[in-house]
Amino acid sequence: xxITVFAGSSTGSRPEFAAAAADLGRVLAEAGVGIVYGxxxxxxxxxxxxxxxxxxxxxxxxxxxxxxxxEVAARGITRLEVxxxxxxxxxxxxxxxxxxVALPGGLGTLEELFEILTWRKLGLHDKPAAVxxxxxxxxxxxxxLVSQVTDGFVPAGFAAxxxxxxxxxxxxxxxxxxxxxx
Numbered sequence: 001x002x003i004t005v006f007a008g009s010s011t012g013s014r015p016e017f018a019a020a021a022a023d024l025g026r027v028l029a030e031a032g033v034g035i036v037y038g039x040x041x042x043x044x045x046x047x048x049x050x051x052x053x054x055x056x057x058x059x060x061x062x063x064x065x066x067x068x069x070x071e072v073a074a075r076g077i078t079r080l081e082v083x084x085x086x087x088x089x090x091x092x093x094x095x096x097x098x099x100x101v102a103l104p105g106g107l108g109t110l111e112e113l114f115e116i117l118t119w120r121k122l123g124l125h126d127k128p129a130a131v132x133x134x135x136x137x138x139x140x141x142x143x144x145l146v147s148q149v150t151d152g153f154v155p156a157g158f159a160a161x162x163x164x165x166x167x168x169x170x171x172x173x174x175x176x177x178x179x180x181x182x
Contacts, residue, residue, distance in 0.1 A: 002034035002060070003175065004097035006112040007044035008105030009072070012137075017044060017104050020134040020167075022051040024103065027168035029057025036096045038089065039063030039081070041074040044103050049074050062092045090115055099175045100129040101165075104137035121158055128178035130163035130171055138164065 011018045021044040028035055029052040038045050039061025049059045059077040064086050067073060074080060083089050090112060094100075102113045119125055131138040142164060148154040163178065165171045 001032075001099070002036050002058070002097045003028060004036040004093045004100045004116075005048055005103060006100065006105060006109045007037065007048055007103035008109055009038075009040055009043040009045060010106065011043050011047065012104055014135055016135045017137070018047045020132060021045075021047040021103055024048060024101075024132060024168045024171070025051030025053075025057065025059075026055045027172070028052060029055035031172055033172070034058035034060065034078075036060045036062065036093050038093070038108075039074055039077075040067065040072045042072050044105065046074065048103070049077050053077060060096060062089050062096070064089050094119070094125065094127075097127065099127050099178075101171055101175070102129075102131045102138075104132075104134055110141075117162060120161065128163065128175050129161065130165050130174060132168070132171060133164050133166055 007021060025048040035052050035057060037048060040046060040063065052059045053076060061074050061077050061080045062083060063073050063080065064083055068082055081092060083092055094116065100116050102109055116129055145154060145159045149156050149159045163174045165174055
């Protein structure tokens with residue numbers, strides 16, 4: 001099993017964010033779950049990858065050439081795939097995984113998460129998705145989704161498909177229970 005992890009290219013303003021990224025990387029590696037991520041050496045992405053590699057895990061980074069040129073590509077991971085565009089990055093990350101999770105992050109993390117949710121709504125995949133709600137970071141997003149359901153823009157059953165977990169072991173249990181049939 002591989003999980004695509006969306007995460008910030010910054011560590012954020014709270015130490016809990018980096019601690020959660022490191023814990024997620026370690027727990028996934030110890031469980032034999034591979035990680036697919038954005039291929040960066042910085043921010044929560046870098047923390048996640050370093051922790052997983054230190055625990056003997058498989059880490060596959062997918063990064064566009066423009067970020068390689070900016071010298072933020074990870075080194076020392078299992079495999080780094082360089083693609084031409086951000087669109088290709090997201091498609092490749094989706095192809096390589098069995099599930100998705102978002103750590104706290106900024107606009108890129110939000111965009112990646114919403115694209116995956118949109119693809120699921122359109123029937124382009126049936127892979128489970130979750131947010132790791134570190135220190136309540138995703139509470140505003142979850143409230144927004146509730147309002148989108150209330151306002152009739154998102155079907156009630158669909159909004160419930162985005163799982164909210166508070167730790168990596170809970171994430172593994174939820175994703176294993178929600179994994180699509182082979």
